[in-house]
Amino acid sequence: MVKPIMRDVFFLGQKSEKATTDDMDVATDLQDTLRANKDRCVGMAANMIGVRKRIIIVDMGFVSVVMFNPVILKKDGPYETEEGCLSLDGTRKTTRYRNIELEYTDTVGTRRKQKYSGQIAQIIQHECDHLEGIII
Numbered sequence: 135m136v137k138p139i140m141r142d143v144f145f146l147g148q149k150s151e152k153a154t155t156d157d158m159d160v161a162t163d164l165q166d167t168l169r170a171n172k173d174r175c176v177g178m179a180a181n182m183i184g185v186r187k188r189i190i191i192v193d194m195g196f197v198s199v200v201m202f203n204p205v206i207l208k209k210d211g212p213y214e215t216e217e218g219c220l221s222l223d224g225t226r227k228t229t230r231y232r233n234i235e236l237e238y239t240d241t242v243g244t245r246r247k248q249k250y251s252g253q254i255a256q257i258i259q260h261e262c263d264h265l266e267g268i269i270i
């Protein structure tokens with residue numbers, strides 16, 4: 135189901151809780167809501183649709199990947215950039231890392247380790263920040 139985008143800074147400023155297999159329906163809502171906002175959005179965290187659970191979705195171009203309980207294990211290659219967010223107006227400066235190693239659980243419950251770089255890595259870092267209550 136397409137959900138409205140949360141813009142309440144107090145809600146978005148809170149840390150999200152560990153996700154479980156009971157939260158699988160949130161994955162579907164994230165897929166639907168990302169698709170509905172595809173022209174201006176490349177990723178979302180569950181709190182952006184009002185669910186304070188550690189779930190993100192990342193647009194990888196050919197497919198959108200939902201990740202449960204993502205943890206950035208390693209990062210290198212810091213750089214300064216500017217980002218926008220559906221939950222905010224305008225853009226903000228931030229530091230991101232070119233390469234990351236991520237651990238997450240996929241939608242069938244398998245824990246995976248994967249390396250990402252460039253724009254996909256940047257989107258993942260932005261969405262993982264949301265889980266900590268950080269909006270850019």
Ligand SMILES: [Zn+2]
Binds near residue numbers: 218219220221260264
């Ligand atoms: Zn955002």
